[in-house]
Amino acid sequence: MIGVDPQFIVNGAIIGSTIALAAIGLTLLFGVLDFINFAHGEYLTVGAYSAFVVNATLGLPVWAAAVLAVPITAVFALAIDRAVFYPLRRQGAGGLALLITSVGLSIVLRNVIEAIWSSDTRSYAFESGATLNILGIKITMVQILIIVVSVVLMIAIHLLLTQTVLGISMRATASNRSLAMSSGVDAERVVKWTWVIGAGLTAIAGVLIGLNTVLRPSMGFSLLLVMFAAVILGGIGDPYGAMLGGLAIGFTQEISVVFVSASYKPAVAFIIMVLLLLWRPEGLRGGTA
Amino acid sequence: MSADPLLSIDGLRKTFGGIVAVDGFDMTVERNSISGLIGPNGAGKTTVFRTVSGFHTPDGGKVLFDGDNITGDSVHDIVEAGLTRTFQEARTFQTMSVFENLLVGWTGHQGEQLLRATTGIRSYREDEQAAIDRAEQLLSYMGLEGVRDQRASQLAVGERKLLEVARALMTEPELILLDEPMAGLPTDATSDVIEYIERIRAERDQTFLIIEHDMDTIMSLCDEITVMDAGRKIATGPPAEIRNDEAVVDAYLGTEAEIQ
Numbered sequence: 001m002i003g004v005d006p007q008f009i010v011n012g013a014i015i016g017s018t019i020a021l022a023a024i025g026l027t028l029l030f031g032v033l034d035f036i037n038f039a040h041g042e043y044l045t046v047g048a049y050s051a052f053v054v055n056a057t058l059g060l061p062v063w064a065a066a067v068l069a070v071p072i073t074a075v076f077a078l079a080i081d082r083a084v085f086y087p088l089r090r091q092g093a094g095g096l097a098l099l100i101t102s103v104g105l106s107i108v109l110r111n112v113i114e115a116i117w118s119s120d121t122r123s124y125a126f127e128s129g130a131t132l133n134i135l136g137i138k139i140t141m142v143q144i145l146i147i148v149v150s151v152v153l154m155i156a157i158h159l160l161l162t163q164t165v166l167g168i169s170m171r172a173t174a175s176n177r178s179l180a181m182s183s184g185v186d187a188e189r190v191v192k193w194t195w196v197i198g199a200g201l202t203a204i205a206g207v208l209i210g211l212n213t214v215l216r217p218s219m220g221f222s223l224l225l226v227m228f229a230a231v232i233l234g235g236i237g238d239p240y241g242a243m244l245g246g247l248a249i250g251f252t253q254e255i256s257v258v259f260v261s262a263s264y265k266p267a268v269a270f271i272i273m274v275l276l277l278l279w280r281p282e283g284l285r286g287g288t289a
Numbered sequence: 290m291s292a293d294p295l296l297s298i299d300g301l302r303k304t305f306g307g308i309v310a311v312d313g314f315d316m317t318v319e320r321n322s323i324s325g326l327i328g329p330n331g332a333g334k335t336t337v338f339r340t341v342s343g344f345h346t347p348d349g350g351k352v353l354f355d356g357d358n359i360t361g362d363s364v365h366d367i368v369e370a371g372l373t374r375t376f377q378e379a380r381t382f383q384t385m386s387v388f389e390n391l392l393v394g395w396t397g398h399q400g401e402q403l404l405r406a407t408t409g410i411r412s413y414r415e416d417e418q419a420a421i422d423r424a425e426q427l428l429s430y431m432g433l434e435g436v437r438d439q440r441a442s443q444l445a446v447g448e449r450k451l452l453e454v455a456r457a458l459m460t461e462p463e464l465i466l467l468d469e470p471m472a473g474l475p476t477d478a479t480s481d482v483i484e485y486i487e488r489i490r491a492e493r494d495q496t497f498l499i500i501e502h503d504m505d506t507i508m509s510l511c512d513e514i515t516v517m518d519a520g521r522k523i524a525t526g527p528p529a530e531i532r533n534d535e536a537v538v539d540a541y542l543g544t545e546a547e548i549q
Binding site: 165168169171172175176178179180181182183184185186187238 | 342343344363364365368369373374375376380381382383384385389390392393394395417420456457459460
């Protein structure tokens with residue numbers, strides 16, 4: 001395409017793959033629990049800031065911080081589930097009650113993060129490495145790493161979902177919870193592991209975004225709507241759809257910069273989403289999911 | 290012990306808000322039998338199924354399975370104990386292949402655990418192989434090997450019913466509760482399902498408890514029939530007896546005959 005800076009390939013791949021990672025968690029949880037977690041963006045922020053604490057405050061290297069952010073965010077998500085969502089589920093609260101609760105949770109978490117770390121932007125302490133120039137496209141070593149980590153994690157999720165009993169149980173619970181239960185699946189245990197996996201992936205996405213740009217308390221929330229778009233685009237509850245949707249939105253947002261101001265990126269994402277849904281109401285992978 | 294009934298329901302009671310769905314309901318299911326549970330719509334049959342299989346917690350009464358008290362246990366514990374159920378509308382995991390549908394029913398595993406799943410320690414791999422072998426076996430037993438890799442959503446309704454039974458068998462049950470296995474089936478497919486149920490009982494030493502509205506099916510298939518009305522048992526006995534029981538005819542068979 002004439003006039004399009006080929007740099008959009010790198011930017012699109014980075015934004016798209018990080019959105020995809022975070023969106024997988026959102027969509028898996030929707031599948032298993034039938035509720036949209038509005039606080040999902042804050043889990044991304046919690047992941048990014050917990051890595052910041054490990055990296056900047058404790059002085060560990062950033063890769064170790066990223067690895068530690070996963071269990072920290074997973075435990076955090078489990079604790080929130082135990083304290084907030086599980087009691088509501090047990091009392092038979094519907095999707096709407098859970099949704100509104102998660103909206104409130106989102107606001108609370110964002111404010112707590114801001115109260116602790118202030119609204120200033122933060123950065124990880126690391127060397128971004130040499131900048132390579134491939135066919136006129138600039139990419140740093142860290143950016144290559146971001147893309148590689150995302151791709152590896154997406155492949156890992158694919159293997160988990162298709163090749164392990166846990167993955168098959170997760171898909172079964174998402175497809176039909178009571179049938180899964182009468183097949184001997186412990187649905188609440190599946191829910192726990194889904195939180196762990198979803199929050200873990202989202203934490204990594206947060207760290208990767210922090211590596212590519214900066215950390216701020218609203219970083220997760222500002223991506224939430226784009227994550228929703230990715231999830232809906234891919235067909236709600238479908239992890240492969242979320243990956244595809246995330247990548248599609250990442251690339252289109254970056255290409256859109258050629259035509260409109262960068263501040264309209266989220267609007268572009270939503271226009272794409274609405275147009276696609278009008279064309280294929282069941283999402284990109286409609287019917288195959 | 291083996292002379293005792295496999296399932297024994299004693300004074301079961303279940304209410305929803307102010308509505309009493311099941312009240313003081315008793316029933317036994319003998320080993321290796323095919324038992325029927327019939328009654329007019331709203332009699333509480335499905336509530337009995339849901340309560341026995343752990344989806345509802347009873348408000349009173351006791352459920353003994355194989356001599357153990359399973360009252361109020363969780364669904365997956367009850368499945369692991371050897372009691373599973375199917376659903377009226379032939380539920381399958383629509384987005385998954387026929388083969389994967391069966392794998393879900395594997396209860397020989399140690400539960401859904403991430404670490405064991407990902408570290409692939411040997412006992413896990415062996416368990417997994419056992420599950421795959423068992424699923425392949427059941428596919429050919431139920432005549433589903435031709436659709437092994439198809440999505441469950443693409444199956445014909447008769448195949449879906451067979452898949453449901455195969456998935457139930459995958460959990461290595463002693464007792465299968467079948468909720469209206471003939472519902473929605475074309476007439477020519479019902480004889481297939483009847484044949485399969487009888488064959489499974491004979492060859493795999495399986496026990497069945499069936500809710501069914503199709504009287505021809507229930508009368509020809511069952512050794513023993515229990516009739517419910519308004520949450521209570523009104524009769525129990527072999528088909529010939531039930532057919533002539535006055536209370537049953539009044540409550541159920543009579544109206545059914547009139548409708549037909």
